[in-house]
Amino acid sequence: MxxxxxxxxxxxxxxxxxxxxxxxxxxxxxxxxxxxxxxxxxxxxxxxxxxGTFKPTFLILITFAAFRCFGGGVHFSTYPRCLTFGVIKFLILGSISNVKGNMFNYNLLFYVTLFLGILTIIKWVPGDTEIKPIKNKEDRKKQKVKTTIVLILWIIIVQILIRLNSFKYILPITLGALTSFIFITPLGYWFITSIDNILDKTKVKYGEVK
Structure with missing residues (x-):
């Protein structure tokens, strides 16, 4: 349509x-x-x-999109699947962001995300798709640099929020970054591809499943 x-x-x-x-x-x-x-x-x-989770969900979405724009990542094979999974994913993450944690938990999540971000940029950025693969070494290097810049900006923003004691904003932007990195890794590709394959088998067995 x-x-x-x-x-x-x-x-x-x-x-x-x-x-x-x-x-x-x-x-x-x-x-x-x-x-x-x-x-x-x-x-x-x-x-x-x-x-009642608009603000944290919006922050998660913006952060996810910022890394996704340059880092790439896995996609579903059809738009309806992408739409359904995306909406559910962000709503769940937005709800999780309303859970209050302590400073230790925030720090732990921050450093886990930072470590995964650095590892992902070095090994897997940009995340290719079958429709739009990036094979040129120079282009891949540029995407790594751009994603690194976004990561540095993210670190600066998190540190500013810590100094301002704005912890309610730290969790959403950290979850947004963490989720984006996960779906660039082989684990993220395996997860989405597995769901795609299950839906394809269901389509063959029971009829159209978009």
Whole structure:
């Protein structure tokens, strides 16, 4: 549905701007990403507001997206699966962020995330997908540098929040970073691929499962 809508909008845009077939394909892809992202954000924002976890969920989402943008990571094979898992994931993490912890727990989680972040950047960033693999060494190096910059900014923000005693914001942005790193690692790829395979088998056995 979204793909068809994006295609129609791109064709209309192409007629108005005198574009060619290549332009239509590029615009379709861009509009599809925009519409998918808007729907996903709208669902997460609306449901988290109902659950009373909008602020921590939003911080998790922003942090996750910042690392995901440059670090890459695993994706489901279909958009409905990605949408469903993404909404559930962020709502659960938002609810966890409301749990109050002590300074030791915050520090432990911070250092675990920092260690995993450094390891992930060195070994696995950027996380490839079948649709958009990054094979060029220079391009891969650039993505590592960009992800490292985001990690440094994240460290600075966490340290500022600690000095300001704003611990209620530390847990969400740490969970956002930790989750993003996990889904760049082989473990994250195995987890998502396993769910995908199970759903594919269910589709074959019982019918359409998107």
């Amino acid at each position: 979204i793909k068809k809508l994006s295609k129609k909008l791109s064709v209309s845009l192409s007629k108005s701007l005198d574009g060619n077939n290549e332009d239509v394909e590029i615009w379709t892809y861009g509009l599809e990403l925009l519409l998918n992202g808007t729907i996903k954000f709208g669902l997460i924002a609306g449901l988290s507001a109902i659950l």
